Amino acid sequence: MMDKYYPITKFWGFHICLVTIRHPDDLEVILNNTKHIEKSIIYNIFIPWLNTGLLTSRDAKWHSRRKILTSAFHFNVLRKYVDVLIVERQLMTKTLKDVGGTIEKNVFTFASEHTLNAIYGKL
Secondary structure, three states: OOOOOOOOEEEEEEEEEEEEEOOOOHHHHHOOOOOOOOOOOHHHHHHHOOOOOOOOOOOOHHHHHHHHHHHHHHHHHHHHHHHHHHHHHHHHHHHHHHHOOOOOOOOOHHHHHHHHHHHHHHH
16 A cells, blocks of 8 residues: 555554655655654553653654754764674674574563663774
């Protein structure tokens, strides 16, 4: 259905209107517009867990937090971490391959360990 009605598709599921937008130019127009930033009611389920952080906040609060984080994720800043992230990705993959067979692993702990290794590897 998405290919037939490309680039924008609207459909209803579970009493919620869902819109898919697939063309980068259309997404850029929408995401660059800060005038009508409204979160879906679905985000409310995250508020008890995340409070009103970047993901769940709205309007001026969202905009101010977004501005703070934008500089930290600029391409020039992230470029310094490429080598460390590649090494950590290789270690992460090797850890999984070395197990050999089926295992049960806590994904949160596993991902946290490798995330911290990537962060501390660059400090």
